[in-house]
Amino acid sequence: MPAPGHRADPGREGTPVSRTLLFEIGVEELPSSYIPPALEQLERGARAGLGDLRLAFERIETAGTPRRLALLVHGLVERQTDHDEEAMGPAVRAAWDAEGKPTKALLGFCQGKGADLASVRKVATPKGEYVAVTVHHAGKPAAEVLPALLASLATGLSFPKTMRWLADDTRFARPVRWLTALLDQQVLPVRAFGLEAGRESRGHRFLVPGGVMIQTAQYYLGTLRGALVSVSPRTRCETILTQIETLATERGGRVVPDEELVEINNFMVEWPTAFAGHFDPQYLDLPREVIVTALREHQRFFAVEDARGHLLPAFIAVRNGDARGIANVVKGNQDVLIARLEDAKFYWETDLKHPPADRVEQLAGVVWMEGLGSLREKAGRLSALAAWLAQRLAPGAAAAAERAALLCKTDLLSEMIGSGKEYASLEGVMGGHYARRAGEPEAVAAAIAEHYRPRGPSDALPETDAGVLLALADKLDHVAGAFVAGKVPSGSEDPYGVRRAGNGVLRILLEQERHLDLRDATMEATRPFFAADPELKQAEIVKQLGEFWRGRVEAALEDRGLRYDECEAALEARIAVFHGDPTSTAVATRRPGWVAPHDALRRAQVLSGFRTDARFEPLVILFKRVANILAKATETIPPALDRARLAEKVERELAAALDQARQRTGPLWQKRAYDEILPALLSMEEAIHAFFDGVMVNAEDMPTRLNRLRLLTEVRELFVRGWDLSKVVVEGERGQ
Numbered sequence: 001m002p003a004p005g006h007r008a009d010p011g012r013e014g015t016p017v018s019r020t021l022l023f024e025i026g027v028e029e030l031p032s033s034y035i036p037p038a039l040e041q042l043e044r045g046a047r048a049g050l051g052d053l054r055l056a057f058e059r060i061e062t063a064g065t066p067r068r069l070a071l072l073v074h075g076l077v078e079r080q081t082d083h084d085e086e087a088m089g090p091a092v093r094a095a096w097d098a099e100g101k102p103t104k105a106l107l108g109f110c111q112g113k114g115a116d117l118a119s120v121r122k123v124a125t126p127k128g129e130y131v132a133v134t135v136h137h138a139g140k141p142a143a144e145v146l147p148a149l150l151a152s153l154a155t156g157l158s159f160p161k162t163m164r165w166l167a168d169d170t171r172f173a174r175p176v177r178w179l180t181a182l183l184d185q186q187v188l189p190v191r192a193f194g195l196e197a198g199r200e201s202r203g204h205r206f207l208v209p210g211g212v213m214i215q216t217a218q219y220y221l222g223t224l225r226g227a228l229v230s231v232s233p234r235t236r237c238e239t240i241l242t243q244i245e246t247l248a249t250e251r252g253g254r255v256v257p258d259e260e261l262v263e264i265n266n267f268m269v270e271w272p273t274a275f276a277g278h279f280d281p282q283y284l285d286l287p288r289e290v291i292v293t294a295l296r297e298h299q300r301f302f303a304v305e306d307a308r309g310h311l312l313p314a315f316i317a318v319r320n321g322d323a324r325g326i327a328n329v330v331k332g333n334q335d336v337l338i339a340r341l342e343d344a345k346f347y348w349e350t351d352l353k354h355p356p357a358d359r360v361e362q363l364a365g366v367v368w369m370e371g372l373g374s375l376r377e378k379a380g381r382l383s384a385l386a387a388w389l390a391q392r393l394a395p396g397a398a399a400a401a402e403r404a405a406l407l408c409k410t411d412l413l414s415e416m417i418g419s420g421k422e423y424a425s426l427e428g429v430m431g432g433h434y435a436r437r438a439g440e441p442e443a444v445a446a447a448i449a450e451h452y453r454p455r456g457p458s459d460a461l462p463e464t465d466a467g468v469l470l471a472l473a474d475k476l477d478h479v480a481g482a483f484v485a486g487k488v489p490s491g492s493e494d495p496y497g498v499r500r501a502g503n504g505v506l507r508i509l510l511e512q513e514r515h516l517d518l519r520d521a522t523m524e525a526t527r528p529f530f531a532a533d534p535e536l537k538q539a540e541i542v543k544q545l546g547e548f549w550r551g552r553v554e555a556a557l558e559d560r561g562l563r564y565d566e567c568e569a570a571l572e573a574r575i576a577v578f579h580g581d582p583t584s585t586a587v588a589t590r591r592p593g594w595v596a597p598h599d600a601l602r603r604a605q606v607l608s609g610f611r612t613d614a615r616f617e618p619l620v621i622l623f624k625r626v627a628n629i630l631a632k633a634t635e636t637i638p639p640a641l642d643r644a645r646l647a648e649k650v651e652r653e654l655a656a657a658l659d660q661a662r663q664r665t666g667p668l669w670q671k672r673a674y675d676e677i678l679p680a681l682l683s684m685e686e687a688i689h690a691f692f693d694g695v696m697v698n699a700e701d702m703p704t705r706l707n708r709l710r711l712l713t714e715v716r717e718l719f720v721r722g723w724d725l726s727k728v729v730v731e732g733e734r735g736q
Contacts, residue, residue, distance in 0.1 A: 018058070019142065019184050021073040022217035023150045024201055026178035029066040032267035034159050034173050039064050039233075041157050042071050049149045054080040055142055063221070063231040065270040066320075067205065070231060071153070072220065076183075080139030087113050092122055092129040106131060143183050150181055151192040166194050178202065182217040203227030204271050207321060228271045228322070237266045243274035244316045248304050251276060253312045256292065256303040265300055269320035277301075277334045281313040283341045286348055287433050289426055290416070294340045297422045299333065344423070347415040355438035356431065356448075359410035366412065369496070372481050372529070375409045381528050382408065385473040388524050393472075393514055397443070397465035404447035404470050407435055411448075428452040454504050461508055468508060472516075475501040480525035483545050484536060502552040509597045510556060518549050519595040550594040562604045568727035570604035574720050576669055593724075599672060603722050606674040610682070616730075619685045622692070623725040626712050629697055637709045645707045650687075650694035657687035658715055665718070674722060681719055688715065 030038075039062040046060055050073070058075025089095065089109040097103055102117060110117055115133040123132040159173035170193055181188040181197035190197035200211045201224060208227040214220055221231055230236045240262060248255045265272070283291065288311055295301040301315040315337065319329055363376035372378075382405035390398035411431035416423050423430070432449025436442070443466050450467030451474050453460055462471045478501040482488065489498045509516055522545050530538050550571060557567040573593035593600050610616050630637075646652045664680040697712065699705045719725060 019076045019078055020217040021076050022182045022220050024068050024070040024180035025154050025176060026068050026202055027176050028174040030174055032264050035064045035267045038069050038157050045153045046071055053145050079141045082139050083137045085135040087133050087135050089131040095131045143186055147188050147190045150190045154192045180214060185216045204229050230271055233266055236272055240265055240272050240318055244302055247274055247276040247316050251314050253304040253306050256305050261296055265318045269318055271321060272318050273322055274316055274318050275326050275330050276316050277330045278314045279337055284311055286344055289429050290344050293423055294344055299337060351414040351416055351434060352437055356407040356410040356435050359413050360406060362413055363409055369481055369485055371485050379406050379409055381477055382473045385525060386469045389469045389472055394465035397469055400443035400447055400466035401469035404444045404466055408448045408451050454507050472505055475505045476521055476525040483541050484529040506552055506556045506597050510601055513598055515596060515598055517595050519591060553594045553597045553600060557601055557604055562608055565727055565729045566604045566608050569607055569723045569725060570600045572724040572727055573722055576721055603674050606678055607723055610678050615682045615685050619682055620725045620728045620730050622688045626716050627726040630712060633709055635706055637713055638706055641710045642707050648695050650690045654687045654691040657684045677722060
């Protein structure tokens, strides 16, 4: 196919014509966060729609600014490909009468399909014989079928919030003011939002406020650039990055990295011009996070730091326009920033007069969650839960974690967090600063600062042991409290952030390879609630929490690229949970595989790695056979194997193979050396095969039958300590 934007030689027979399609939706200024998702929807919809219309193309390009969403399709064929449709008609018995003449049903079918009676044929189907015809649909010109698609794309875009501005029910994120639709030079008659598309676009609202004629779709980007509109997000982003980095270098520093802020600025402007400003160095006495937040949250300014990472008294901003009047723009933005920094300075200095320890009892006056008491009560629970977690994860951090738990919510009473709404995202971070200034140990201050981490899937994890303990305690308490209060997430609804808290727990455990029994942790987290209210339906709440955590663990494993059946096999295992030192001889308890998330991840990964082993699929099929036999057994299987009754050689060989596998894997289970355990279990394949080939499990002699069922039970139990292989799907089983 010819290069985008170029026509093939129309004089050469059979050579398709390559065109460029432009569709622009002109709007009042969109919020920056609305634009990237809308462009993604446009591209997805265009790909699907062009495929349905049988219109081939080379590539799709989207572009957008606050005032426009644009779609460019390069290398678009001039007309649809032809298409043959197989159309089924009435049953043969209803198509011809007793004399063999076509009935009205058959004639109507042929007329409706535009087919000759002679082209009708009989087709055998599971429901009987029917008539059918092949209908040939000649491809239509692209210009004829595109308008309906483009109108559908425009009206089908979804946004977080929409508005009405016409007399009908039409809705969009902002009022639509113009439509531009061209196939090369040809205007396409697209109608939507009470408008008809033309070739006129608009230039920059202030710099080139009039209409701009787009002569041909291929020149769209260049034409608008001449009207001081940089439509391509990639080009604008490159411009912004170059400008802000240059300005930072000129001031002896570098821009504090912030990809999200770059994207926000990118979709706030049509013609970016960066400028630098400064503020009084006295404000650098404020915590770094406060200054960066003051610059970022409302002003969308970039902070500047030196080579050592220390902030400089400077900022860089991006305006939507050119350099005219830039001095006034700089002064105005500096004045606004100084006002915000003055507020922050007042909050900071006021808060330093009230050490965190002095605010602890004031937490009693703040409700944490409706029906679940105050923040003071929560602080007490966190302190106890952090101590419990410390025994299992980091005994040396217990004292710091307990102290931090008592103080960690006091910054919610501060001026900075309570009054400065723009600084609400600094919860915990400010608490750490206040604790440090009040003379609390660094481990305590760091734990307070880290205890909200991670807030989301890309947020940093807590780095200190005390921070980990407090972060886990806070999130476990949050999940437990929500379920106790009946605030259970449902579907896509999760107003209390329960799933986010659960995902945070799992990120810490999985990414930092920490071993924690979630069932034990859940029981410990719910214990204070149950003690305070004996009327609570404890069994039901604990069951719901178990289902919640299992679902979170399963999702976390799948997010890490594991197959569904591998996750199921690991989560449905009956693992041995060892408390304390895993190399000790501590007695283990048998728990579902999901209760130890990092352990489940390791087992699922090992299972995934062994899928290519030649013994794997046959063994899975054998295991399923074992599981099916045991599932169908109605007899009461004895608790122990009677080795004296193992009369057949294959029985004794399987028992010996089982003993050998136990001996080899015994110490490996406690060390969680799953990559060594699974090969040892795979070595039992031959003995299991021979057992099934050599004896009938359900023998008529009842003691023999029960003993064989017991032998299979012990084989299954050894596997299920790590994996329930009956959950694994393999190709081989389809042939069985």
